[in-house]
Amino acid sequence: MVRTIGFILFVFLPLALAGCGGPGNANNMLSDAELGNAADPAVTSALQDPIMVDPQLGRQANGDAIRPPSQPYSGGVPDDAVATNGAKVDTAGLLKAPAPTTGKDCPQCRTARDAVTLGGIAARQSNPRIKGCAGALQYSASWAQRLPADLPLYPQARVTEAAGAQGGKCALRVVSFSAAQPIDALLDYYYTKATRAGYSSEHQVDGAQHILGGTRSRDDGAYVLFLTPRKNGGTDVDLVANNGS
Numbered sequence: 001m002v003r004t005i006g007f008i009l010f011v012f013l014p015l016a017l018a019g020c021g022g023p024g025n026a027n028n029m030l031s032d033a034e035l036g037n038a039a040d041p042a043v044t045s046a047l048q049d050p051i052m053v054d055p056q057l058g059r060q061a062n063g064d065a066i067r068p069p070s071q072p073y074s075g076g077v078p079d080d081a082v083a084t085n086g087a088k089v090d091t092a093g094l095l096k097a098p099a100p101t102t103g104k105d106c107p108q109c110r111t112a113r114d115a116v117t118l119g120g121i122a123a124r125q126s127n128p129r130i131k132g133c134a135g136a137l138q139y140s141a142s143w144a145q146r147l148p149a150d151l152p153l154y155p156q157a158r159v160t161e162a163a164g165a166q167g168g169k170c171a172l173r174v175v176s177f178s179a180a181q182p183i184d185a186l187l188d189y190y191y192t193k194a195t196r197a198g199y200s201s202e203h204q205v206d207g208a209q210h211i212l213g214g215t216r217s218r219d220d221g222a223y224v225l226f227l228t229p230r231k232n233g234g235t236d237v238d239l240v241a242n243n244g245s
Contacts, residue, residue, distance in 0.1 A: 144162040150197035159175060161175070225238070
């Protein structure tokens, strides 16, 4: 009797479970081909595209070797000459920047130490137009091409970050970049540009960092540069200006 019941369950239980699916559920099941047609074309294309392999990095993998690689994997930062704006540096006729002052009262020195972002640098400026527009900053590398015409991006500069605010009284630009030239070359370049455009210029120093900044009364223009020498002989720069193009 027990064997008979077991036999009946063995035969009819799978049939009952199959019947639970019903024709309605069968209609809801999509074939692999149908799923492929319903997929996002961009995703499908990405999955079907061949994988690109860098042969230089592939050789570094050393995956089939018993011994470890002969040298660490390369993770170096590109040289400053890579991805620059390509313009030539014209040093003819540049004025010499004045020697820096090292007095105790250096608000911009404190700004450089306390600010962590480009927005933080702008928000700590004493100029009301710069300070008031700092909260509206938007980050995009394209702002580096909209600096004031009289305080342009340094030739061969390599932009690392840029932000700007445009609208109403705001024409704020804040750009971080590096250049392969030494710090004195950049100080002379921007001192000459600012002086000839009618800005005042004050040069201060705080440790290794130099600060060059000034104002222009006729249009309430203001700018400030924070320049730090790099170990490779180049210079890192943060530039703030409120009369962007």
